[in-house]
Amino acid sequence: MSMPAEVKARAAALIAVERQRFAELHPASRQMAANAGEHFPGGVPLHWMLDWETPFPLFVRQANGSTVTDIDGRHYADFCLGDTGAMFGHSPAPVARAIADQAGRGLTAMLPSDITAEVGTLLASRFGLPFWQVTATASDANRAVVRWARALTGRPKVLVFDGCYHGQVEDAFVKLEDGETRMKPSLLGQVSDIAQTSIAAPFNDLEAVERLLGAGDIALILTEPALTNTAMVLPEPGFIEGLLAAAQRHGTLVCLDETHTISAGLGGFTRARDLAPDFFVLGKPVAGGLPAAVFGFTSAVEADMRRVLETKTPGYSGIGTTLSGNMLALAAMRACLAEVMTGEAYAHMTALASRLAQGLRDAVAKRQLPWTVTQLGARAELVFSARPLRNGAEAAAAIDHTVERAIHLFLLNRDVLVTPFHNMTLVAPSTTQADIDKLVQNFDEALGLLCGEKEIAA
Structure with a gap:
């Protein structure tokens, strides 16, 4: 090369x-x-x-x-x-109108807006998962998914692919070096060794993934359907489908981060291939360029979430910020989903x-x-x-x-x-x-x- x-x-x-x-x-x-x-x-x-x-x-x-x-x-x-x-596009007209209209009626209140149900329906219809949460960035969404996966499975580890990118999520800052997972040396200010709880695997290698899942300690596979933040790597035929099947066999959850692969088509790579991940993340473009992101999940995951919440110790979960799901973001999201995408x-x-x-x-x-x-x-x-x-x-x-x-x-x-x-x-x-x-x-x-x-x- x-x-x-x-x-x-x-x-x-x-x-x-x-x-x-x-x-x-x-x-x-x-x-x-x-x-x-x-x-x-x-x-x-x-x-x-x-x-x-x-x-x-x-x-x-x-x-x-x-x-x-x-x-x-x-x-x-x-x-x-x-x-x-x-x-x-920059400032799509429907999104710009929605932002201008909402700006005069409130930006954030830490309460749901009157279009929340409509946005939920649009998300479920477009991407195929029934339940959703809104965050400020895809980094926040991915970080929330990692926390939920560990809480739901009781397992400590996350599997990502060498060459991946998932925003500021610390768990993804690992790489393969001589066949071993190493923390990326570029990461600033990191105290603990991320490689103790994150595993890097080679993309398009189902055998390697199956071996790693066999240890029974991986809570989540976090991946893009195609690697996009390096020189672009497309999945080989059947790789993502095989990944989902292998994870199900081993009791591991899967999140498809479609922040970049939403380019694949209406509903992203997930809908184009009729895939059924446990979690789905979409950031950047979902609100037409306004800072916002979402993560979706299945009914089974939602039921497990309720179980965990009923038994957890009271206090902040480490998931969510006060600006997450604000009124302005939802207004922009509705316009983008309904009229732009x-x-x-x-x-x-x-x-x-x-x-x-x-x-x-x-x-x-x-x-x-x-x-x-x-x-x-x-x-x-x-x-x-x-x-x-x-x-x-x-x-x-x-x-x-x-x-x-x-x-x-x-x-x-x-x-x-x-x-x-x-x-x-x-x-x-x-x-x-x-x-x-x-x-x-x-x-x-x-x-x-x-x-x-x-x-x-x-």
């Missing part, structure tokens, strides 16, 4: 040229970075906003539909879409994502580069591997940050945004064919420079 040496060398040169170009194009952002840096480290309210390959942050004035406008007045075709948070929207998104994926493949094939393009509904991703990836180890080996960043910065300087963390693109209901063609054309030009078809001009 090694990157052609000449491509990597040209990528470093291209980054240097494009960083200078970015600085020349964005004087207002440069000044704003200096002003904001007086109180925000790096000039940003969240350090992840520094992960773009730019000499200083790009500051946004407005985002609508699939277009982002920066403070220098440049307009971008946005294929990042808040790394899925704005998967259905529609079958028609998904049909448009998936069709254009297929056009995008094919355009990227054609540009790669023209240079005979050993790369592939993976698609999951509205999500398409360039992978630096000659064949589809099978697990997290292969995904880690395929990543080349230098080439990745050269492509991203080249596109950004030509008014196209893609996700800075990896080569992921998302198509929204508002994305146009012209947006797709713009990305593909500029991607083709970037590859031409990286492959030496033209000189990289300073």
